[in-house]
Amino acid sequence: MTNMNAPEEKSAGILTGKYIGQRVHRKEDPRLLTGHGQFVDDVSVPGQLHVAFTRSPVARASIVSISSDYAREVPGVHAIYTQQDLADFNVDMISFFLASPDVKTTPLADGRVAYVGEPVVMVIADSRAIAEDAASLVEVEYAEETPLITIDDARHGAPVHPGREDNIAAQMGEEEIDEDLEALLQAAPHLVTHKVVHQRISQSPMETRGVLADPEGPKELTLYITCQSPHMVERWTSLALGKPDMAIRVIAKDVGGGFGLKNHPWKEEVAVILAALKFRRPLKWIEDRYENLIGANQAREQEMTLQVALDNDGKLLASHGDYSCNNGAFPQLSECNIAVHMFVWGAYKMPAYGFLTRGWYTNTVGYAAYRGPWAMESLVRETALDVAARRLGIDPIEIRRKNLVTLSEQPTESCMQIPLEDVTPAECLEKLLGYFDVDAFRREQAEAREQGRYLGLGIAAYIEPTGSAGAIATMTGELAQVRIEPTGKVTATMSTHSQGHGTQTTMAQIFADRLGVSYEDVSVFEGDSSRGGFSPGAAGSRQGVIAGGAAILAADKLAEKVRTLAAHLLQVEAAAIAIDAGQISVAGNPDKSISLGELANIAYGEPDRLPPGMESGLEAQHRYQPPPMTFASAANACVVEVDRDTGFVKIQRWISSEDCGTPLNPAVVEGQVSGGLAQAIGMVLLEEVGFDERGNPTAATYKDYMMPAISDIPTFEFVHANTPSQSVGGMRGVGEGGAIIGAPTLVNAIADALAPFGEVEVNLPLTPAKLLSVMEGRDLTPPKVVAPVAVEPVAPAPVAEPVPAADATPAGPVVIDGDWKMILSTPMGPQEMQGHFETSGDNLSGYLSSPEGQMEFTGSVVNGNNLVFDLKVTKPMKITLKYNLLIDGDKISGKCKMGIFGSAKLTGERL
Amino acid sequence: MSNHKIELTINGRQYSGDVEARTSLADFLRDDAGFTGVHLGCEHGVCGACTITVDGRAVRSCLMLAVQANGATVVTAEGLAAEDGTLHPVQQVMMEEHALQCGFCTPGVVMTLASLTGEGKQCSQAQIEGAMSGHICRCTGYQGIRRSAARLAYDAMGDSAQQGGDA
Numbered sequence A: 001m002t003n004m005n006a007p008e009e010k011s012a013g014i015l016t017g018k019y020i021g022q023r024v025h026r027k028e029d030p031r032l033l034t035g036h037g038q039f040v041d042d043v044s045v046p047g048q049l050h051v052a053f054t055r056s057p058v059a060r061a062s063i064v065s066i067s068s069d070y071a072r073e074v075p076g077v078h079a080i081y082t083q084q085d086l087a088d089f090n091v092d093m094i095s096f097f098l099a100s101p102d103v104k105t106t107p108l109a110d111g112r113v114a115y116v117g118e119p120v121v122m123v124i125a126d127s128r129a130i131a132e133d134a135a136s137l138v139e140v141e142y143a144e145e146t147p148l149i150t151i152d153d154a155r156h157g158a159p160v161h162p163g164r165e166d167n168i169a170a171q172m173g174e175e176e177i178d179e180d181l182e183a184l185l186q187a188a189p190h191l192v193t194h195k196v197v198h199q200r201i202s203q204s205p206m207e208t209r210g211v212l213a214d215p216e217g218p219k220e221l222t223l224y225i226t227c228q229s230p231h232m233v234e235r236w237t238s239l240a241l242g243k244p245d246m247a248i249r250v251i252a253k254d255v256g257g258g259f260g261l262k263n264h265p266w267k268e269e270v271a272v273i274l275a276a277l278k279f280r281r282p283l284k285w286i287e288d289r290y291e292n293l294i295g296a297n298q299a300r301e302q303e304m305t306l307q308v309a310l311d312n313d314g315k316l317l318a319s320h321g322d323y324s325c326n327n328g329a330f331p332q333l334s335e336c337n338i339a340v341h342m343f344v345w346g347a348y349k350m351p352a353y354g355f356l357t358r359g360w361y362t363n364t365v366g367y368a369a370y371r372g373p374w375a376m377e378s379l380v381r382e383t384a385l386d387v388a389a390r391r392l393g394i395d396p397i398e399i400r401r402k403n404l405v406t407l408s409e410q411p412t413e414s415c416m417q418i419p420l421e422d423v424t425p426a427e428c429l430e431k432l433l434g435y436f437d438v439d440a441f442r443r444e445q446a447e448a449r450e451q452g453r454y455l456g457l458g459i460a461a462y463i464e465p466t467g468s469a470g471a472i473a474t475m476t477g478e479l480a481q482v483r484i485e486p487t488g489k490v491t492a493t494m495s496t497h498s499q500g501h502g503t504q505t506t507m508a509q510i511f512a513d514r515l516g517v518s519y520e521d522v523s524v525f526e527g528d529s530s531r532g533g534f535s536p537g538a539a540g541s542r543q544g545v546i547a548g549g550a551a552i553l554a555a556d557k558l559a560e561k562v563r564t565l566a567a568h569l570l571q572v573e574a575a576a577i578a579i580d581a582g583q584i585s586v587a588g589n590p591d592k593s594i595s596l597g598e599l600a601n602i603a604y605g606e607p608d609r610l611p612p613g614m615e616s617g618l619e620a621q622h623r624y625q626p627p628p629m630t631f632a633s634a635a636n637a638c639v640v641e642v643d644r645d646t647g648f649v650k651i652q653r654w655i656s657s658e659d660c661g662t663p664l665n666p667a668v669v670e671g672q673v674s675g676g677l678a679q680a681i682g683m684v685l686l687e688e689v690g691f692d693e694r695g696n697p698t699a700a701t702y703k704d705y706m707m708p709a710i711s712d713i714p715t716f717e718f719v720h721a722n723t724p725s726q727s728v729g730g731m732r733g734v735g736e737g738g739a740i741i742g743a744p745t746l747v748n749a750i751a752d753a754l755a756p757f758g759e760v761e762v763n764l765p766l767t768p769a770k771l772l773s774v775m776e777g778r779d780l781t782p783p784k785v786v787a788p789v790a791v792e793p794v795a796p797a798p799v800a801e802p803v804p805a806a807d808a809t810p811a812g813p814v815v816i817d818g819d820w821k822m823i824l825s826t827p828m829g830p831q832e833m834q835g836h837f838e839t840s841g842d843n844l845s846g847y848l849s850s851p852e853g854q855m856e857f858t859g860s861v862v863n864g865n866n867l868v869f870d871l872k873v874t875k876p877m878k879i880t881l882k883y884n885l886l887i888d889g890d891k892i893s894g895k896c897k898m899g900i901f902g903s904a905k906l907t908g909e910r911l
Numbered sequence B: 001m002s003n004h005k006i007e008l009t010i011n012g013r014q015y016s017g018d019v020e021a022r023t024s025l026a027d028f029l030r031d032d033a034g035f036t037g038v039h040l041g042c043e044h045g046v047c048g049a050c051t052i053t054v055d056g057r058a059v060r061s062c063l064m065l066a067v068q069a070n071g072a073t074v075v076t077a078e079g080l081a082a083e084d085g086t087l088h089p090v091q092q093v094m095m096e097e098h099a100l101q102c103g104f105c106t107p108g109v110v111m112t113l114a115s116l117t118g119e120g121k122q123c124s125q126a127q128i129e130g131a132m133s134g135h136i137c138r139c140t141g142y143q144g145i146r147r148s149a150a151r152l153a154y155d156a157m158g159d160s161a162q163q164g165g166d167a
């Protein structure tokens, strides 16, 4: 593309160019294909020692004693640490949103263990092999208790964390369905109640976790760590360790996949960092696959029941969702996944929706993100729609056509008040149907059924929030810094980070086009927190959208300077200047030209020749703040055959019709979508982290944890249905979509194939045994493994029914006036605040203050020990918070109703 | 723990080492010889990332002991490209077909493909894809790997197939 780089505020359309929009070869590939990538275990520093952990073999116990005597005698062992040795650091294991955890979380087990695989002791030795030898000689005595493994266990069992009332890690929404909603559901001609059970998933990046912590004296620390953003890890580590005065540099050049697991350090990585600071030697720990499958945080394990009311034509009338998620013992975020409810009917015309959403603590390894953490919304909705279509005798395509919000109906707002301006799932679906002949398939299906062969077609549509920035502290804009070197080459430093995303490639495509140089002459650097600006890296399908915009705007600034300087030197109008292939020319004046390199030499080395007031050099930077959210949309179809004799599913075809806005590099876009779809196929058919009744993981190797292989994955066909977004460049995110839309597409195809036998319970994975059971009409699944119990475990005391706080009568006279420290459990994690209350008669006045500021409240009444007041907030959206609190002595507790977010618990005490 | 002296050829050069009996060939190649392109994804023979060739045959170096490689000729992903930096045909095809993302599984995939294709090798597309089922790739959904396998097979269609066949 010649130089068309006038700055633009909004995208004009789908961008294309000499490089943008082309299947350019990746910059990353030559080093990776020749084995010269630099992954964390490929880095070594002088004097480094190695770490191995002794992990808990039981899911729930108090630690009676730890003896390291034999371990210490192993030659080559330098030190052995327990949590006591690390306690001085007082680490705050904050979440991705920088909130402190709800339950005390320590790097090594602190007196108790709460899941199999929990690190208890760490050994520092000359080599990993010696460290492992010694770790196996550490003797730990446990007083075992009966563990809670499933969500159902958590509902009824003794609290996983002593001192807590119950196992609810997070809760929002209403415990009772709202009367009006209930009436709508009951009055509807059809009410479909559909349940989905999603198994637990191991993110399984091919590179496991690992860190090399290199303390350089007491004030400097370099971390080589496999992660999703060096800047985020730097920020997290500084805050978690409480070390604002320490210069922390985080380097991660190549990362072998993240998928949500590597957002920030967790127990093991933190233990290694602290031990390195304490022992004052560089320490390396590289997780092995066994550790990864039992000890690295995991994802999904959710169940959701969706009620959907419809009229006789299949039009949606009302809905209610009840969601639960297994948080494990020490989740990276106490999570009830509010996004599931925000987006469940996001692109559909749904008049009324209510929900209850909860996360549960159990004696399993903690919860972490996995590509599209809220994906349950699409899985439960799209599969429920197909169940409804079958029940009503409507075509599944028609039920979607009837209810999806079309482009012509926008701008509008979803039932959860999400503004919709340019979502296109309905249009993606029509494009898909233009490509795939449904009628021909139905004929083929009917013929096959006559021969006893079961083919099925699955269709699903969805929207995905991508490139979000501005509403949450860690979800920021992105920074691009670019310079034209005196050699004429272009160097850029980005806040992006690739774990396979190819951002060195896509950003270079942008710079080459916008600056008028060849792609080969552009180098892009990332992966070092000491350079570039803050961004959370790969999180929420954001880099192409936001960093792409930053790269465009930074390049345009620089091109403007090039034009101004060239016009000055060549004594022509700036408008006449064109840059192409590193050469500057003047329209209509072929004699006048100068190379970018010559121009750069002047810009850096001969400041006297610059126009008055111009800064020397050819450098520019831009931090792009995009619209708060950019939606991607898609519709997918797949065709399967389910083997009548074996229950095996063969995927015959898969078509993805996706609106990703401007595709910077279609091969990279398709790569992102394909990878996500393959993960979705793994979720539906193969993968499962299982536990026996004692909480022992039943899949601790890749012989048991079934990762999809090439033989499981079909060739994906792509229909690009792109419309430009409103962000600069017009991109929409594609990082997570495949993993979200893939699961319902495949489940629907399987259910369609087996429709002659009845409904297929959506209890993932849909193994051959489960599908054969549907076809045979009897249970053919293998019996559950029951672990032998060596020692009769101590049964913890059952939970006493919690006394409802409202009934509690305060012991003495109620003192309300004064200052209170309170914690509100919100979807972003616990929020600390201070309350100031003053009473006069039945009137209450005062304010709440938090780091974000101080807010007075209004409309307040006191009734005995009961305080009721409202607070209006504008961030992240406009809602009125309705507080209803009870004071009992020096304690305060109660609820805060947060509009569509449901209600959150509040606890606190007098200051 | 007994120690053993070994001598072997790695990527065309002679190496000698002093290894514990239990040291895997993968650990020796990475930690002692410095070929960190040998990637360890599972260390139990499933993922294929550590695949190298030993005397011309693809081997999972995590399942072989270093002592077993005494006297052998080993090639890792670092040893395939020409001295002037020209990529091996397998590497070139994989780059053209966008057969990698994070690149962690890649050296193993490269080595299996290199061991099955090239001069004198007659592997069909189906055979190569069959061999590829011994490699786990979490990123790509195997689309580019499948296209590469198709182009590198002896029964490949079209001109581009020769790139692999001639190697």
Ligand code: FES
Pocket (backbone or CB within 6 Å): A206, A256, A257, A500, B099, B100, B101, B102, B103, B104, B105, B106, B136, B137, B138, B139, B140
């Ligand atoms: S490219 Fe990441 S595992 Fe294959």
